[in-house]
Amino acid sequence: MVGYLVVWLVVMGLLLALVITYRTVGRGLTEPLLATGDPAVQVTILPGMDARRIAELADASGAHLDPTLFYWVARLRGQARAIKAGEYEISPKDTLLSLLDRLVSGDVVRYRVTVPEGDTAQDFLNRLATDPHLKHTLTGLSHAEIIAALSLPIKHLEGQLFPDTYVFTGGTTDRQIVMKAYQSMQAHLDAAWANRAPDLPLKTPEDALILASIVEKETGLADERGKVAGVFINRLNRGMRLQTDPAVIYGVAKSRRGVVDAATAPRSLTQSELRQDTPYNTYVRVGLPPTPIALPSEASLQAVTHPTQTDALYFVANGSGGHTFSRTLQGHNQAVQAWRKLENRRADQVGDSKAATSGGVK
Known part of the structure; x- marks a missing residue:
């Protein structure tokens, strides 16, 4: 009788332990890793890092994640070696299971850098240089040095980078963003040029890019771009000077500092600057300036290749x-x-x- 009682107690003890373990594990799998209202935390997973070490990093960052439980769950689910490296954000919505799934799918933190239409190439570079999430490899390089470093088939950087919002992950370099922006501008320009209206006084895609940059600086109204482009097309057809202030302003800034950005471009022009003969002074020279004066938008590229009849x-x-x-x-x-x-x-x-x-x- 005593032996049966001992066996019964042992069995009951084991069952109780299993119940407690089950509840503990269940809570560990489904409970939020952060309390509601807590700020999200970030962890950086390096290549080759094992599941236990990942959980230890997350726990040390403030997420309540049991390293042993995380390790065994990852192993039992066959996901321990499928976790991808990168920067991850853990929010109050995350549980152990949802976090593990995100680590396997590579749902890393994504950053954004926005370059407005009408910025100059130097403005673009300045934005990249001050972004803390990028790896900076171009800082201090001139435009010519950047062109050489990226092996770009162009003579100048102005106008060649498409203004847009670029999404990237941790570890991305500034040169990767510049290359993506260059390729994007080429794609937009090639498409606009291939479908251009007939009989335009523009001989090359570069001409279209230059004129589009002027239109971009002259008006910010979507319904005016085509008409502004139409005025400039009419002037080019008649051999008239373009007489556009933004081109002169660009030339003045370039002659003073060598690069043009929001900090170097003058806000107004003097009469002597309007009379001075420079490559960008469209008051004294006929035709287009030698380079674009800004980064034009898709809308401006379309405006100059399909100008409004006026x-x-x-x-x-x-x-x-x-x-x-x-x-x-x-x-x-x-x-x-x-x-x-x-x-x-x-x-x-x-x-x-x-x-x-x-x-x-x-």
Whole structure:
């Protein structure tokens, strides 16, 4: 009788232990690794790191992850050797099982760098240089040195990088982003050029890229791009000077500093700068400037390869974010005077005694 009692107690003890273990393991598998409201934590998994070490790193970072349990679950599920290296974020939604699945699928942290349309190539490089998640290999290199380092078949970097939001993972280099941006611009330019309207006064894709960069800087309104492009196409067809301020501003900044970015480009032009004969002064030279002056968008590339049919030869800011387009010089001068009066009236209202000057095509 005593022997049966001992056996019964042992069996009951084992069952109780199994129940406790089952509940403990169950909670370990399904409970959130972080409390609700806790900030997410990051862990970096290196190539070859085993499951136990990964769990120890996660636990040390603040996630409640039992290294032994994680190790055996990963082994029993056949996932211990399938975990991918990279940076991972653990959030309050994660459990041991969901985290393990994400580690196997390679659901790593992804970062973003956004380059706005109309930035210059140097602006692009500046954004990469200040991004803490990129590996910096181009810092301090000139545009010519970057072109050589990436073996790009171009003579200048301006205009050659597509403005976009680039998504990348930890360990990505700045040169990888630059190469992707270059390839993206080439793809967009090639597509626009291949489907261009007939009889354009643009001889090469580079001409289209240059003009698109000017359109990009002249207007930010989507419904104006085609018409602004149409004005410049009309001027090129007639052999008229483009007379576009953004090109002159670019040339002034380039002559002063060698590179052009938001910090070096002047906000306004002096009369002497408008009269100075430089490659980018479209007031004194006929035709396109020698290079693009910014990074054009897809919309601007489409605008110059499919310009709006217009008889306008001039445009000037209208004071409300858009432009007034004119067919004759007389009409344009009237529009300029109207714009100046509006700007002077606004200046008087804020106590500014400085006279306004017009922008756009003169």
